[in-house]
Amino acid sequence: MSKLELRGITKYYETGNGRLLALNNISLTVDDGEFVCIVGPSGCGKTTLLNIIAGLEKPQEGQVLLDGRQVNDTSPDRLMVFQEGALFPWLAVLQNVEFGLKIAGVEKGKRQEIARRYLEMMHLSKFENSYVHQLSTGMKQRVAIARGLAMDPQVLLMDEPFAALDAQTRDMLHAELQNIHAKTRKTIVFVTHNVRESACLADRVLVLTYRPASIKREFLMNFPRPRQIEDHFVVDTAKVIFAELKDEVQRAVSEQIVR
Amino acid sequence: MNRLSGKSRINGIADAALFLAVLLGVWELVYRLAIYPTYLFPSPAMVASSLFASVNDGLLQIGILTSLTRLLIGYIISIVFGAAIGLAMVKSPYLGRTLRPFGVGIQSFPSIAWVSPAILWFGFNDYAMIFVTVMGALFSITLGTYDGIRNTSPTYINAARNMGARGARLFFFVMLPAASPKIVSELRHGWSFAWRSLIGAEMIMATLGLGNLLMYGRELNDLSLVFAVMIAIFAVGQVFDRLLFENLQNKISQRWGLSTEPIGL
Numbered sequence: 260m261s262k263l264e265l266r267g268i269t270k271y272y273e274t275g276n277g278r279l280l281a282l283n284n285i286s287l288t289v290d291d292g293e294f295v296c297i298v299g300p301s302g303c304g305k306t307t308l309l310n311i312i313a314g315l316e317k318p319q320e321g322q323v324l325l326d327g328r329q330v331n332d333t334s335p336d337r338l339m340v341f342q343e344g345a346l347f348p349w350l351a352v353l354q355n356v357e358f359g360l361k362i363a364g365v366e367k368g369k370r371q372e373i374a375r376r377y378l379e380m381m382h383l384s385k386f387e388n389s390y391v392h393q394l395s396t397g398m399k400q401r402v403a404i405a406r407g408l409a410m411d412p413q414v415l416l417m418d419e420p421f422a423a424l425d426a427q428t429r430d431m432l433h434a435e436l437q438n439i440h441a442k443t444r445k446t447i448v449f450v451t452h453n454v455r456e457s458a459c460l461a462d463r464v465l466v467l468t469y470r471p472a473s474i475k476r477e478f479l480m481n482f483p484r485p486r487q488i489e490d491h492f493v494v495d496t497a498k499v500i501f502a503e504l505k506d507e508v509q510r511a512v513s514e515q516i517v518r
Numbered sequence: 519m520n521r522l523s524g525k526s527r528i529n530g531i532a533d534a535a536l537f538l539a540v541l542l543g544v545w546e547l548v549y550r551l552a553i554y555p556t557y558l559f560p561s562p563a564m565v566a567s568s569l570f571a572s573v574n575d576g577l578l579q580i581g582i583l584t585s586l587t588r589l590l591i592g593y594i595i596s597i598v599f600g601a602a603i604g605l606a607m608v609k610s611p612y613l614g615r616t617l618r619p620f621g622v623g624i625q626s627f628p629s630i631a632w633v634s635p636a637i638l639w640f641g642f643n644d645y646a647m648i649f650v651t652v653m654g655a656l657f658s659i660t661l662g663t664y665d666g667i668r669n670t671s672p673t674y675i676n677a678a679r680n681m682g683a684r685g686a687r688l689f690f691f692v693m694l695p696a697a698s699p700k701i702v703s704e705l706r707h708g709w710s711f712a713w714r715s716l717i718g719a720e721m722i723m724a725t726l727g728l729g730n731l732l733m734y735g736r737e738l739n740d741l742s743l744v745f746a747v748m749i750a751i752f753a754v755g756q757v758f759d760r761l762l763f764e765n766l767q768n769k770i771s772q773r774w775g776l777s778t779e780p781i782g783l
Contacts, residue, residue: 315676335682345677348774349695359681362691392775410681 260327261288262446263312263337263414268321270307271471281307282318283471289414292444296457298504299467300511305450306342308472309418312448313339325413335359338412342419344403346391352402353378353387359410377405380439397428404436408443417449421456430488433459437485454504458497459488466500469507470514476503560742568742569749577731578750584726585716586754588644592651593712600656600708604663614664621657621664629654629711630718637723647719647727654715655708662704666697699770706763713755728754 270282281304289295299305310316312323314333322329325336338359346355353374360370378384381401391399400420407415421429437460440447451457457464464478478500482492542562548554549561560568572578607614632653633646640646670693678692694701720729728751735743770776 310676313680315680333676333680335680337680339677339680341673341677343673345673347674347677347692347695349698349770358678358691362678362682362687390773390775406681 260291262291262293262326263289263448264324264327265312266322266324268308268311268318268323270304270311270316270318280471282311283473285321285473287465287474289446289448291446294440294447294449294460294462296449296451296461296464297467298451298454298457298464298500299472300469300504300508301452302511302515303467303469303507304472305452305467306418308467309339309416309448309450312414313337313416315339335363335410336413337416338407338410338414339416339418340400340403340407340420342422344391344399344420346399346402346406348391351388351390352383352394355391355402356406356409358406363410373409374405377409378402380408381405381435395428397424397432400424400432401435404439408439408445412445414446414448417447419451420449422451422453429456433488434485436460441484454501455488455493455497458493458500459486459490464500466503467507469511475507557739557741560745564742565745565749568740569746572731572743572746578747580726581728581731581747582750582754585720585728588647588720588727589651589712589716592648592716593655593709595648596652596655596659596708596712597705599652600659601663603656604660604667607660607664608667614668618661618664621661625657625661629715630722632715633719633722636719642723642725644725647716647723647725650719651712651716655712658704658708658711662701662708663697666700666704667693669700670696699767699774699776702763702766702770706759706767709758709763710755713751717751 265285265287268282268285269280272279272281285308287295297305297308307316311318314323314330314337317331324330330337347358350358353371356374356378357365357370360373365373375384375387378387381404383398383401383405386394386398386402391402394402403420404417421432424432433456439445449457449460458478458480461480464480466475466477467473468475478496480496482490482496486493545562549556549559553559556564569578603617607617629650632650636646636649640649674692674696675688678688683692716727717729717732720727721733722729724730724733728747731747732744732751735741735747
């Protein structure tokens with residue numbers, strides 16, 4: 260049975276010079292435990308799509324269904340890991356990770372225990388009392404992932420979480436994320452503009468068109484895990500995916516230059 | 519980091535001591551040159567003995583206590599109303615759009631000008647002085663609350679809402695702490711505006727208080743007393759500014775990583 264389903268999602272914005280169609284009739288299903296990557300050129304509406312799944316933005320048309328039931332508002336069952344981490348600078352690392360549990364009314368001892376478990380999983384136990392600004396970008400993203408996992412969501416939504424990282428840190432987090440996915444069997448929807456990253460991580464890659472975004476093609480990635488970004492099947496598949504994406508990127512670039 | 523800030527604190531104290539020594543030295547020098555008659559230019563020692571004398575009389579303590587009481591009452595009223603108006607402006611975009619420019623304008627308006635209507639409305643009493651104090655501090659706190667909350671990064675709010683925070687918990691656990699650097703800095707401004715306004719009002723309305731002591735010294739032609747009271751006014755302002763607000767601000771900036779060095783003046 261599908262865990263997450265989108266039916267005919269259409270989203271537009273009213274701008275000064277008329278209506279801007281961002282998402283055009285997007286339908287997709289994600290199976291329980293599946294790792295789906297959505298790739299598309301910058302500015303194509305990937306984040307908007309993720310926000311709609313999270314319930315942080317409303318589409319004009321279409322529905323989001325979780326376990327077959329329509330969802331409207333945002334809720335921790337579809338938990339977002341934001342591009343910049345979105346950690347709270349006024350809280351220490353441990354308090355950041357237990358924030359959602361505190362909101363959910365979990366008592367202190369219990370929620371600290373859960374938070375510490377996920378910090379350990381992300382190799383951050385030593386930093387539970389640090390403040391956000393004392394962490395490197397890679398550590399911040401690991402805290403953000405720990406914070407997401409601590410809520411035990413039905414679906415983990417990840418919005419280019421590794422975009423700001425250096426290559427080595429990113430490789431390491433690719434390994435960790437696959438490891439976590441294998442351990443927890445979480446359903447993950449991961450947005451990126453990095454084609455190789457998608458080929459490395461996903462069970463299935465969806466390529467979006469540029470403005471309005473619709474699903475252009477999907478690729479099944481039936482390769483053994485854990486994968487590494489330089490594995491030949493990752494590199495080869497990434498080439499095929501990139502060929503599909505190239506026209507869209509060119510359109511995005513030319514439109515952005517004209518503007 | 520701790521060792522560094524400890525070292526810079528010692529440096530800060532040494533700097534301040536040196537500055538004070540030079541200031542007193544120049545003051546003493548000008549006094550000894552006898553350019554001005556003594557009654558127009560007392561020596562540091564004369565001011566110091568005047569300071570001790572007014573402490574012995576209890577004059578200064580009464581003045582400080584009276585002024586501080588008025589200041590605290592006025593400041594608390596400013597916080598309550600300032601926060602309430604600021605929050606109303608956050609809630610209502612119309613209020614925000616209209617009151618913000620008005621508030622910015624009134625901040626550069628000298629609050630001492632409120633003394634005239636205050637006397638007519640309340641008479642020569644504490645109410646009038648507290649009113650002037652409130653008019654000095656209110657809009658800093660209003661704008662601090664409004665700007666601080668309105669400039670909260672939408673990502674924080676989205677993340678918190680996504681994790682299930684709504685209503686009061688969204689406000690107290692996320693919006694308020696996110697706005698705290700701005701709010702604390704405007705509370706600090708508000709405090710110093712309130713202090714200035716009150717001393718001004720006390721000088722005109724003349725009922726106890728440090729501002730009144732200043733005028734009392736002038737009437738007696740006792741410049742030593744005037745300077746002693748000025749030192750007390752300076753000290754009271756600094757004690758709160760440094761001990762309360764600066765520590766609070768440094769704590770926040772260190773936690774947020776806004777600056778590695780403590781913010782000093």
